[in-house]
Amino acid sequence: MFEILTVCTGNICRSPLAELLLRARLADLSPQVASAGTRGLAAAPMTPEAAHIAVALGVLEQDAAAHRSRFLTEKHLTSPDLILTMTREHRRAVAELAPSRLRSTFTIREFGRIAAAVPEADLRAAADEAGTEASARLRAVASVVASYRGLVTPLGDPNDDDVVDPYRQPWETYLLSASQLEPAITAVAATVRAVAV
Template sequence: MVEIVTICTGNICRSPLAALALRTRLADLGVSVVSAGTRGLADHAMTDEAQRLAVARGIPAADAAAHRARFLSEAHLASADLVLAMARDHRRAVAELAPARSRVAFTVREFARLAGSLSDAAVLAAAAAAPDQDAAGRLRGALTAVSGQRGLVLPPADPADDDVIDPYRRSWATYELSAVQLDPALDAVVRIVRLAVAPTPT
């Protein structure tokens, strides 16, 4: 089974929204998606605004309401195939907690930037070349190609463009901006996972 972990600070806005969206969009593939926070507000629900964003994206209201925040631990990362941080400081926290996961840890917008440089054919070839041809193995092969674009793809002019803005305790407009930044990044994740795990037969 493919395992994806999404990470933010409190685990009540960005990372649960990302996890719920990916879980919904990849449900037919049986992908496991969980979220956690580097300073997780243990057992807190998603904010009302984040739940509103979730429902607007086709996530069942009951699923959004059921979320409870958790503090990121090494156990969450132990078997993760892909780690998606909402910002660079979260990615650094992953590298410190589980150095072995650094190659599969990206900020979600960084992932989209790197993946956007790869054609479908390149992703499929990388997945097909993976030593293990189960779903997780094929995804790891594809992620090797994505990670390999580091240093080849130009970084953003503003490093903050690799982050999803934190909307916690801010305006509804900031929540909307956060979602606008997150949506296309999640599109890129779904594209890579689907190409690797469920390639279209030729």
């Protein structure tokens, strides 16, 4: 089993959507996927808009309805093999809470972008060297992706590594946020599957 944590601000829009999509798309690998917010609300549900998008993208309605937000603490950062934030600000918040987890922490779009530039053979070699345990394999892959941070052509606009916050914004902003998040989810799932035992 491997563990992924997704992080945003309030844990009611972006990070639960990412959590639910990753859990659904990797279901056959039995992952443990959770989410939290840097300024998480106390046990709040997903916004109706985010829940609607989750269901439209294949999440079961009852799974979207069951989500309850939580506030990110240092304790949540000890066990995940991969920590995926929605923005660079969230990544910085994770690094401040748990500096030792920096090599396992990426914005979700950053991870997808860099992982796509790493030769699959390098990812698989790192995973194979880590053994057959899913958690160790994913940590090894995260470390390899982190090592490519300075080697991949930088973005023209660093904001392109962030997923826009749709909270209290018009429906169009929810759609924009989802359009930024969904390809990153696809890339993360593909990377995880490429090194799965």
